[in-house]
Amino acid sequence: MTIPRKVAMKSAANGEAPTFRTGMIAIVGRPNVGKSTLLNAIVGSHVSITSRKPQTTRNRVLGVLTRPDAQYVFVDTPGLQHRHRNLMTRRMNSGVASALHGVDAVVMVVDAHGWQEGDDAVLRLLPKPRPAPIAADEPVSTPDAVADVRADGSSAPASRVILALSKTDALRDKGQLLPRIADAAARYPFAAIIPVSAARGWQIDDLLAGLRGLLPEGMPLFEADQITDRSxxxxxxxxxxxxxxxxxxxxxxxxxxxxxxxxxxxxxxxxxxxxxxxxxxxxxxxxxxxxxxxxxxxxxxxxxxxxxxxxxxxxxxxxxxxxxxxxxxxxxxxxxxxxx
Ligand SMILES: Nc1nc2c(ncn2[C@@H]2O[C@H](COP(=O)(O)OP(=O)(O)OP(=O)(O)O)[C@@H](O)[C@H]2O)c(=O)[nH]1
Ligand SMILES: [Mg+2]
Known part of the structure; x- marks a missing residue:
């Protein structure tokens, strides 16, 4: 890891320094949903290999994007495996679980063509969502809470997980998206559900904007021009x-x-x-x-x-x-x- 370097933080609009946010974001999902392609589209470079075959990603790979107002440190993970449970796939699965610890936010990737059984297995690994308050005056015990009450009193998101519905360019009927979003929303209190296409670069900025809101204030961890930790x-x-x-x-x-x-x-x-x-x-x-x-x-x-x-x-x-x-x-x- 390199020595943090200050990156440009001046806001063009009013000369004020906007809050700089930095955080780790795990990208998780079942095999072949397009996690690595999404990471590469975000960082604008081929840091993580991709193919039509499941199990393409075997190691955790960092991809770093530095913008004037935030540094996003993504952790690409292997697809969570159901089959082929040899020592390698067991290690890959435990790598996915451990990548979820200590991150500030999570992008769960699900193919926009529809929710599958393998996606449920990924859902079970996600941090437990903050339970809804039972009554307004009743304190809520949240040992597993994934969202904090914010100092400024604004409502915290129910979770730190954003769902990216991937490969939307390949959807023949875009009308299928709305029911799929509703279906996904019923399964987990995602902070946001964002249809994307990594292949076309659609809505990548919306995804980044949603993630920025989940990241804590902090100085960058990597040089602005560093895009991965891998040799x-x-x-x-x-x-x-x-x-x-x-x-x-x-x-x-x-x-x-x-x-x-x-x-x-x-x-x-x-x-x-x-x-x-x-x-x-x-x-x-x-x-x-x-x-x-x-x-x-x-x-x-x-x-x-x-x-x-x-x-x-x-x-x-x-x-x-x-x-x-x-x-x-x-x-x-x-x-x-x-x-x-
Ligand atoms: N049409 C289309 N295809 C995509 C898109 N994103 C990924 N793909 C394709 O989906 C396949 C899998 O992509 P990967 O990025 O390797 O998927 P992954 O989730 O990282 O896979 P594993 O590492 O094996 O878990 C590849 O053939 C990609 O070209 C997209 O936005 N649109
Ligand atoms: Mg991959």
Whole structure:
């Protein structure tokens, strides 16, 4: 983490410094609802990899957005899993639960196409909402309260959770939104329900405005130009894994991982060896493809992403190794940064 630096805080309208707010915001939801795409749209950079396949995000990834009046520190989390409960997915699930502790606000992402069973599991992890007062003069005991009574006496939100209904650009009938908003509102006292499209950038500013109201006053935690806490090495490994996810069939992802074996960087170029771990020989053959074509395609696309990241030419070598049971092996998971 870097030393906080003061960012511009003057309000153009009256010369007064507006209250600067800073806070941590967890992005949670079932797999594949568009959490990472939303984070990338918010911070305006590809900090978290995305694909059509569930389990794309495996580690918590920070994405930071600094505006003149607020710094939003988002924590992207893995999709909460129902199936494939091996050691890796158990760790991923507990990572989601722990990401919810100590944050100032939460964005729960639900696909606007409709509420599913997997969304209920996410709901159960959310902080308990503040119970409604029984009578005006009766004090309410709120040990799990997620909203404080504000010093200025204004009514506090019932919770610190905003629901983002995602992928609204893909909804054929936008008239479906209103009943879905009503349905979601009946399930949890969300501070706000905001239909968004990360793909089109729709209503991202409304989401940020809603979140700002939930953040405490405070100085920024990160430099204004810092957008993630992850190293370029981690991001490079993720960019390789993203291409494997995007270019392979449905069977593979749960059994593959990527590590960086060599990283030699000079001002003019970077030489990187990436190792793709798979569980079975058959998967190794699939990743390599006929005549090595698939692996070459993975390498070409990943290299383009890493070159954008490093802003210099990259020489990327990719290898594939069979390592049965790595995703049940605590040491291998530790090395991959999939924390317990
Ligand atoms: N049409 C449309 N597709 C989207 C949008 N946001 C995400 N997607 C697609 O939904 C799929 C999943 O997106 P991700 O951002 O990887 O989803 P995730 O929730 O982070 O998934 P996990 O990390 O696996 O839990 C990808 O194919 C995205 O391109 C959107 O606003 N509109
Ligand atoms: Mg993700």
């Amino acid at each position: 370029v090495r981690f991001l490079a490994a993720e960019l390789v894994r993203e291409q494997v996810f995007r270019l392979m069939g449905d069977e593979l992802p749960y059994g593959m991982a990527v590590t960086i074996e060599r990283w030699a960087e000079s001002p003019g170029r970077a030489v990187i060896d990436a190792l793709i771990l798979v569980e079975r020989e058959s998967q190794r053959a699939m990743v390599i493809g006929a005549g090595g074509r698939k692996l070459r395609e993975i390498g070409v696309k990943a290299r383009a992403g890493i070159e954008r990241l490093l802003e210099k030419p990259v020489f990327l070598q990719t290898h594939v190794r069979v390592q049965p049971g790595w995703n049940r092996d605590a040491r291998a998971l530790d090395q991959l940064g999939i924390e317990s």
